[in-house]
Amino acid sequence: MKTPAQLEAALEDFDRAKRWEALQGLIALVDAGEIEFPPEGPFFNLHAHSFFSYNGYGYSPAYLAWKAKCEGLRGMGLVDFDVLDGVDEFLDACRALRLRACAGFETRIFVPEFGTRVMNSPGEPGVSYHVGVGFTSSSVCGEELMGQLKEIAQTRNRSMVDRINPHLDPVRLDYDADVLPLTPNGNATERHVCTAYDTKAKAVFPEADARAAFWAQKLNADIGTIKSCLDEGPIFQGLIRAKTMKAGGVGYVKPEGPEFPRVQEVNDFILANGAIPSYAWVDGTSAGEAAIEELLDVMQSSGAAILTVIPERNWNFKDPDVRKLKVANLYDFVERAKARNLPVVVGTEMNAYGQRFVDAFDSPELKPLYPVFLEGANIIHAHTLLQGHAGMGYLSDWAQARFASVWEKNAFFAALGEKYVSAKEGAFLAVNPARSADEIASALGLELGRPLT
Numbered sequence: 001m002k003t004p005a006q007l008e009a010a011l012e013d014f015d016r017a018k019r020w021e022a023l024q025g026l027i028a029l030v031d032a033g034e035i036e037f038p039p040e041g042p043f044f045n046l047h048a049h050s051f052f053s054y055n056g057y058g059y060s061p062a063y064l065a066w067k068a069k070c071e072g073l074r075g076m077g078l079v080d081f082d083v084l085d086g087v088d089e090f091l092d093a094c095r096a097l098r099l100r101a102c103a104g105f106e107t108r109i110f111v112p113e114f115g116t117r118v119m120n121s122p123g124e125p126g127v128s129y130h131v132g133v134g135f136t137s138s139s140v141c142g143e144e145l146m147g148q149l150k151e152i153a154q155t156r157n158r159s160m161v162d163r164i165n166p167h168l169d170p171v172r173l174d175y176d177a178d179v180l181p182l183t184p185n186g187n188a189t190e191r192h193v194c195t196a197y198d199t200k201a202k203a204v205f206p207e208a209d210a211r212a213a214f215w216a217q218k219l220n221a222d223i224g225t226i227k228s229c230l231d232e233g234p235i236f237q238g239l240i241r242a243k244t245m246k247a248g249g250v251g252y253v254k255p256e257g258p259e260f261p262r263v264q265e266v267n268d269f270i271l272a273n274g275a276i277p278s279y280a281w282v283d284g285t286s287a288g289e290a291a292i293e294e295l296l297d298v299m300q301s302s303g304a305a306i307l308t309v310i311p312e313r314n315w316n317f318k319d320p321d322v323r324k325l326k327v328a329n330l331y332d333f334v335e336r337a338k339a340r341n342l343p344v345v346v347g348t349e350m351n352a353y354g355q356r357f358v359d360a361f362d363s364p365e366l367k368p369l370y371p372v373f374l375e376g377a378n379i380i381h382a383h384t385l386l387q388g389h390a391g392m393g394y395l396s397d398w399a400q401a402r403f404a405s406v407w408e409k410n411a412f413f414a415a416l417g418e419k420y421v422s423a424k425e426g427a428f429l430a431v432n433p434a435r436s437a438d439e440i441a442s443a444l445g446l447e448l449g450r451p452l453t
Helices: 004-010 016-031 061-070 087-097 143-168 175-182 190-204 208-218 223-229 233-244 263-272 292-301 320-339 367-390 397-402 406-419 437-444
Strands: 044-048 075-081 100-110 127-133 276-281 306-309 344-346 420-423 446-448
Touching: 004 016, 016 061, 016 087, 044 344, 044 367, 061 075, 061 087, 075 087, 075 127, 075 367, 087 100, 087 420, 100 263, 100 367, 127 263, 127 306, 143 175, 143 190, 143 233, 143 263, 175 190, 190 208, 190 233, 208 223, 223 233, 263 276, 276 292, 292 320, 306 320, 306 367, 320 367, 344 367, 367 406, 367 420, 367 437, 397 406, 406 420, 406 437, 437 446
Parallel strands: 044 075, 075 100, 276 306, 306 344
Antiparallel strands: 100 127, 127 276, 420 446
16 A cells, blocks of 8 residues: 555656556545545645646646645646646546646747737747646647647757757767656756756766866856755756856857747637637736737737736845836736736746745735636636536637626636536536526536635
């Protein structure tokens, strides 16, 4: 009989069957009373990356769901970069754990209307980070676009390694042998490359002083700084990334907007699969985000109907002046979103070690915004329920015919998402559009969530 710790460790195995077996084992321990979940709290994280792109802690989709339940979260969201590989596993795990959920992907796109202005990708005019949220399956129509997104990223990574290898010689990587095995489905990121260089350097220079001297020279850094973090993997790998892969580094090549798919093409793909396009706002300080009304007009006209925000980037700064500016921008942006009836979905990425598992919604800066964030969380969860079980999602033909205004639609989805947490197997799909939220929920076999504590 495996212990809870062994089962939790197995949740991070690259073999999906082993992960699922481990989750079922943990649920059996819950049913037997050997593991007890805390009461459901009010908080959620709807933008977490898994190891299918990069998670700073190595969490799988199933582990994200399990940890969320163990932490008393009311909801969890999966957003991997360039892939939907974890969607089925994640939504299945959330259903098994009776946890509110949503899933999607993040990528980079080209926005022609802002071709000369930086938006949310620093130093890269016309390039925008973009999210599709509310997917209900890993199987999609138009898979060639997802393949294109992954290929763009992998081609850039390989080219980057080709430029860095001569600089770091004799620490050289074979991308296929050293990097791709670090992620389950070959969707390696810059952070995987950093891990591989760190690992390879340990093999080439097993003695710490020699390795520190090597890195100090190659990264043009003080040897004391190198030694202070040489054995702190995530911190040191971040230094490798900053010195070799970002602007000014030997491996950096500035992306040109047209090399990425255009916003309309990506949004058409998202919409065709019953999900919702979302602009990912950063902090309002770029030239593009300073023209936020124009930018939102462009995004909405191309199909975006929801907004993504990473709150941690907008308040948690030691410098009081920076904090004041970022918080003011965040409040202004939320007011603009409300004026347009655009739901706001928030979360922490965990795409680097040290990031929070869940936002500090009880902080003085975020607490006044919590009702807006909660409404967005309820809306995207309700969309996931209705789209997955009846094709009646937020942007479906049914929703278009059912609601006289976006405000009315938001109120309906928010109320349903607040009250219902999951759906029973074999839910009845034919639902009369005129029914109330509770009648629809009953017809679909939706199950009540626990009251907020």
